[in-house]
Amino acid sequence: MKRAVLALALALAGALATPARAYVRSQDANTSVCLFWTSRDIHWRLSEPIDDLPFADVEAAVKQSFQTWHDATTPSGAHCSDMSFTYDGATTRTDTGYDPNATNNINLVVFRTKNCDDPGVVPTGDPCEKDVFDHPFACANKYDCWSHDPSAVALTTTDYNVNTGVIVDADVEVNDTGAYHFTTYSLPGCDPDQAGSCGRTCNSNTDTDCIGWDVQNTVTHEIGHVLGLGHEQALCFQQDPTQDATMCPTATNGDTDKRTLAPDDVAGLCAIYPKGAPPTTCTPSGHITITSAPAGGCSSSGPAGLLALVLALAVVTLRRERRT
Amino acid sequence: MKDAAGKRPDYRCRAMSRALAAFALASIAAVAQATTLVALDTQDLVAQAKVVAVVDVVATRVARSGGILTTVATLEVVRAVKGTALGERLVAFSPGGRQGEWVQLVDGAPRLQEGETRVVFLEPAGPGVYRFVGLEQGALRVVPDRSAPGGFAVERHFVSRLVPKHSGLPLPLLPSREPLMPYLAKLDHLAGARR
Numbered sequence: 001m002k003r004a005v006l007a008l009a010l011a012l013a014g015a016l017a018t019p020a021r022a023y024v025r026s027q028d029a030n031t032s033v034c035l036f037w038t039s040r041d042i043h044w045r046l047s048e049p050i051d052d053l054p055f056a057d058v059e060a061a062v063k064q065s066f067q068t069w070h071d072a073t074t075p076s077g078a079h080c081s082d083m084s085f086t087y088d089g090a091t092t093r094t095d096t097g098y099d100p101n102a103t104n105n106i107n108l109v110v111f112r113t114k115n116c117d118d119p120g121v122v123p124t125g126d127p128c129e130k131d132v133f134d135h136p137f138a139c140a141n142k143y144d145c146w147s148h149d150p151s152a153v154a155l156t157t158t159d160y161n162v163n164t165g166v167i168v169d170a171d172v173e174v175n176d177t178g179a180y181h182f183t184t185y186s187l188p189g190c191d192p193d194q195a196g197s198c199g200r201t202c203n204s205n206t207d208t209d210c211i212g213w214d215v216q217n218t219v220t221h222e223i224g225h226v227l228g229l230g231h232e233q234a235l236c237f238q239q240d241p242t243q244d245a246t247m248c249p250t251a252t253n254g255d256t257d258k259r260t261l262a263p264d265d266v267a268g269l270c271a272i273y274p275k276g277a278p279p280t281t282c283t284p285s286g287h288i289t290i291t292s293a294p295a296g297g298c299s300s301s302g303p304a305g306l307l308a309l310v311l312a313l314a315v316v317t318l319r320r321e322r323r324t
Numbered sequence: 325m326k327d328a329a330g331k332r333p334d335y336r337c338r339a340m341s342r343a344l345a346a347f348a349l350a351s352i353a354a355v356a357q358a359t360t361l362v363a364l365d366t367q368d369l370v371a372q373a374k375v376v377a378v379v380d381v382v383a384t385r386v387a388r389s390g391g392i393l394t395t396v397a398t399l400e401v402v403r404a405v406k407g408t409a410l411g412e413r414l415v416a417f418s419p420g421g422r423q424g425e426w427v428q429l430v431d432g433a434p435r436l437q438e439g440e441t442r443v444v445f446l447e448p449a450g451p452g453v454y455r456f457v458g459l460e461q462g463a464l465r466v467v468p469d470r471s472a473p474g475g476f477a478v479e480r481h482f483v484s485r486l487v488p489k490h491s492g493l494p495l496p497l498l499p500s501r502e503p504l505m506p507y508l509a510k511l512d513h514l515a516g517a518r519r
Contacts, residue, residue, distance in 0.1 A: 028427060029435050030422075035429075095391060096391065097390060097391025097392040097428065098391045098426070098428065099390055100424075137392045137394055137419060138390070138392070140392075141389075141390060141391070141392060147449075148419065148459070149455060149456065149457065149459050151364060151459070152432065155419075155431065156430070157428060157429070157430050158428070158429045158430075158431075159391075159426060159427070159428050159429075160426075161425055161427075162425050162426070162427045168426075169391075225431050230431070
């Protein structure tokens with residue numbers, strides 16, 4: 001009996017573990033609350049101009065990135081989330097972050113085309129420069145320049161309440177200072193999951209009609225962070241890199257497959273923002289949710305929870321057997 | 325305690341969730357919080373950093389400038405590798421931080437806490453101020469080494485194979501933990517080779 005129970009548990013565990021759902025929710029480091037928006041309509045704006053790329057092309061690519069999350073469907077074609085996004089148009093504002101005392105905070109996507117450290121970007125003697133000891137990033141907002149580490153391709157800054165996890169603001173900064181050759185190129189009929197079908201990979205920063213660091217690919221990933229998703233590793237580094245999830249942190253020059261969401265990305269979105277139900281909070285693992293949906297009760301977000309249930313049942317059965 | 329809809333959660337349900345959560349927590353690997361970064365191997369980190377050291381985080385404060393929060397940390401060198409000396413105090417900053425009930429999270433940036441020990445790779449960011457090379461890649465935690473009682477290890481919380489620097493083959497996956505002393509010897513060797 002003991003062996004049979006174990007065999008059954010292992011068989012079920014194996015069946016449930018493939019494919020694993022591995023999405024990860026962003027959490028506060030101290031309180032472990034998971035991050036989420038209470039609104040189902042996130043407003044955003046795109047900063048203009050962008051010196052080195054046609055603004056209309058970037059705007060179209062970024063809009064499509066948001067649209068991809070809005071259109072997310074499960075493998076069976078169901079819309080499992082009603083999260084939506086509203087583009088409030090281009091803006092000349094370049095300031096990121098969130099000021100709780102201000103009334104004009106916006107969710108911004110901004111391409112930083114200058115490096116704060118480069119000569120002439122920040123005028124010598126500017127107060128923001130003198131203030132570097134206390135406010136190291138003051139010049140970035142004032143002069144629309146990149147002040148982060150140059151090895152970062154893009155950064156998402158998310159502001160939230162530490163007690164509730166409710167997100168109030170999120171901004172995406174793209175390092176378009178020249179370190180990475182961003183492009184918006186696509187061949188007609190391109191399938192982002194088919195390597196090469198959207199165009200060839202750029203060979204240099206001056207190469208044209210090719211895919212370098214793809215704007216849509218990059219921003220679709222960053223929007224996952226905006227929504228409260230962290231990086232997942234379980235579905236990364238697959239033999240076929242085009243099957244990697246959008247929330248996998250790997251990306252390369254010429255990469256387009258993150259333009260489309262993997263089922264695991266959709267599972268993450270729908271776990272946080274289930275259609276017709278309030279957003280879910282979560283326990284420290286980020287995988288188990290207590291929903292306040294009308295049906296109530298417990299729910300787990302995927303096979304990891306089912307796997308746990310199977311093993312827990314196996315343990316209970318073995319203990320009972322031991323007692324008898 | 326109520327949920328978002330104002331209902332009290334079912335406590336049996338909560339207990340089950342806790343059990344499942346504990347299992348799931350034990351089952352998953354360390355979670356990375358990061359953004360899109362270029363991966364830097366140890367050689368890159370040593371080459372790019374002006375200062376390499378083991379430091380104690382002796383103080384942190386969070387500064388606000390408009391909507392931007394920055395964590396400014398005072399670090400005391402407990403073992404110098406490059407560009408600094410034992411006992412020296414350094415100031416380094418990292419984007420994001422907490423002020424009151426508001427937290428600004430910048431994915432991939434180190435979240436420093438007082439009392440921590442870290443192996444840091446720093447580059448100048450202004451007069452007397454440093455930033456971390458490669459964001460979280462340049463601030464490795466020093467933790468007890470579970471495989472060697474009494475020993476220590478460096479721990480990576482970021483995904484260690486991120487964006488390959490150049491097109492082509494990805495970088496090899498770095499281990500999430502390495503024993504501290506051999507790691508420091510490697511750093512000494514790399515730093516020495518550049519002197």
